[in-house]
Amino acid sequence: MSYSIKQNFIAGLPKEPYDNGHYVGVVAHSTANNGDSADGERNFESTTWQNAFVHFFVDDQKILQVADTNYLCYGAGHTANHLGYVQVELCQTTDPVKFKAAYEKYVWLLAKLLYNRKLPVVDGVTLMSHAQVSAKWHETDHQDPIEYLTSHGKTWADLVADVTAQYNLLEEEDRVLNVAVLLFTKDDFWSGNDVAAKNGNCALFIRAANQSVPAEAQSAKQLIVVGGPSAGHPNEVLLSGKDKYATAAAVAKYLGQ
Ligand SMILES: [Zn+2]
Structure with a gap:
């Protein structure tokens, strides 16, 4: 299984390198904005990126990349941003069908980003929630996406398990010889x-x-x-x-x- 990633980069973003020269993990966010869309979030961020921006937005329709993953974003506090975390926002909905469609893309993208750099899925290390980043470095107090996942019957442990399963699938797909x-x-x-x-x-x-x-x-x-x-x-x-x-x-x- 695979999804296409639509790219529509926000103009004028800074090109700051990660401390390690490349990213070391991913941070999973949710937008705290029910009924929003990837395009709508991008438009908002295109004028407010000096305060905060991430690399991807995911909604039920698409995966939208708005920033280059070769450079850091401003999504989770100075330490995580600079250590090198690619950051993904899950758009929010109260509709369970839309949630499922968006969640599957979110899981795939988080797994794919880790797999692309051959980073194993390690809960709280390579795969972090914004809540875990807040607890570890105390530079933000955001607790996403925990509450939003809970509202749709998912726990953080479920997400970690789902990303791990998807990661294993990506590995298997690669093992098939042409x-x-x-x-x-x-x-x-x-x-x-x-x-x-x-x-x-x-x-x-x-x-x-x-x-x-x-x-x-x-x-x-x-x-x-x-x-x-x-x-x-x-x-x-x-x-x-x-x-x-x-x-x-x-x-x-x-x-x-
Ligand atoms: Zn967040």
Whole structure:
């Protein structure tokens, strides 16, 4: 699953680097403004950013990015802002259907931002509520988004669990190989290596002694079989002959040699 991120940056925002050179986590906010929208919040912030601004607004319709995540925002107090937290505001509604639509985008975005930098989901460290930031550094007294989540039957622990589950899904999606090469025996290594090189040095697998196909190879989007019988993969390229010479010829033909 994936959502598109609409970008409409507010003009004139400062370009201050994070202390660490890159962001170290995310802060989850809610707007405290029932019935608002991402566009409406952006318009408001475009004239008030000197006081406060965040990077993203999420409503039931869209994810709107209003500031560059390469630079800090003014959303949660000096320490968190400068340490380096990308900050996301959840627009508020009393409508449970709209809440669900917005909440799912919010969860996905928080997970995606952490995943993009390969930061693990750690409650209160990489994933912080504004309430946790207030409790830790005492530079703001905001308690969002706890009360708002509660009004829709969600706890902070639920959000942490949901972001973690989404993060794991993103990892899984990445693990799916586009192309894999399956070798029949180790004798096929050099032919297979050339085939893998032609496919961006994709993963190489070798069949087990009982000829079974490794699960990861079988789950690749395309499987190129070098030597031996078909693996029964739905999107298979079979480069295989009666003997190793015929296989070598099939590989050479595939490589255009
Ligand atoms: Zn906040």
